Amino acid sequence: MGNYNENFSKRICRPVIVLLFILVVNSFSNFSSxxxxxxxxxxxxxxxxxxxxxxxxxxxxxxxxxxxxxxxxxxxxxxxxxxxxxxxxxxxxxxxxxxxxxxxxxxxxxxxxxxxxxxxxxxxxxxxxxxxxxIPGSEYVEYSSKTNRDDTEDEVKRSIEEYSKAIKSGDINEIKKYIAISSDKKKNRLEQHFKAISKEPIPQVTPLGIKVISDTFAIAQIQTSNEHFSLTQNYAVCQEEGQWKVVFGHTLxxxxxxxxxxxxxxx
The missing domain is CATH 3.10.450.50 (Nuclear Transport Factor 2; Chain: A,)
Structure with missing residues (x-):
């Protein structure tokens, strides 16, 4: 009886594994296409x-x-x-x-x-x-006053602020919630990068100016402040699954x- 169950399980498992493999390959092929x-x-x-x-x-x-x-x-x-x-x-x-x-x-x-x-x-x-x-140079910063800033700008600003908090926490999964990664970036190196940052003096990430271009895209002027210097650069910010995310690894x-x-x- 034990051999029968074992053989039966093997007969069932093999097709299931093959089916899962086919689904994964097809999913990857569809994504690639x-x-x-x-x-x-x-x-x-x-x-x-x-x-x-x-x-x-x-x-x-x-x-x-x-x-x-x-x-x-x-x-x-x-x-x-x-x-x-x-x-x-x-x-x-x-x-x-x-x-x-x-x-x-x-x-x-x-x-x-x-x-x-x-x-x-x-x-x-x-x-x-x-x-x-x-797109203006990074030295140009456009500030929005509270009177003319819309809800989308506030959403983008909050996401960047949450991204800054996540960096300080050193929680890789929390950081990933607020960054978008291009298809040509290696994610394992990304994790190594953030782990290294969490062991060093952690920079302060501050949104200075935000320009909303569409319902799913904005340009943010972000200041990264370290102990001895600060740097202001233009970043792409896009929306994925309802969440605004900073495009990591590329500046405008x-x-x-x-x-x-x-x-x-x-x-």
Missing amino acids: VNAETKEDVLNTVVNYLKAQKDCNVEDMITYSERAHQISNVKEFYKMMCKKLPLQEAKITNISIINETTALVSIEATHKDRIFIGTSPVIKKEGKWKIIRG TNSAIPKNDKSVEVK
């Missing part, structure tokens, strides 16, 4: 915007982009930008998919007398992907370096 499709959509959006900028196609520039700060006449602004600072060449150096509505793209844009290097969000808004342009940058005809190329 969705991730690949999202990456392709994001890439096409950014390429179309950069081509439009190079050709000074203002209508397409508007179609594939959104300004971080509203401009009263964006069409005239883009016309002026194309005329004064025509784009000669652009390279997309990296794309990081955060979730189904948020991605980050790094671009190197060459103009006649300067090169812009930056990382910008690409968000899905009303079913369409758009690259967010006009926008920098320019001068360029002339006497550049020295080192190979």
